[in-house]
Amino acid sequence: MVTALHDKEIEAKARAMMRETIGRSGWYPALSGKARRELIERDVERHWHLMIPGACKRLEQRGG
Structure with a gap:
């Protein structure tokens, strides 16, 4: 469950970055x-x- 939430957060961040x-x-x-x-x-x-690599990096930097 945590992984699915994490994946959704990464996808949302990647989409926002692409947009x-x-x-x-x-x-x-x-x-x-x-x-x-x-x-x-x-x-x-x-x-x-x-944008997935960049999204992961940004999420890691914020501690989430």
Whole structure:
């Protein structure tokens, strides 16, 4: 159970980090509003796993 909770926390952190990275990168500059958010969420869904190492590191640094 603890592992499952830990995995969910890592996934949530990795998704948040990917969302932030994409948002700061200026992806989809021709789009705004809902259309841009939908494409960003699609990309977060596809690529969040790439942020797992960074998410683990951040969670470890905070002691959680």
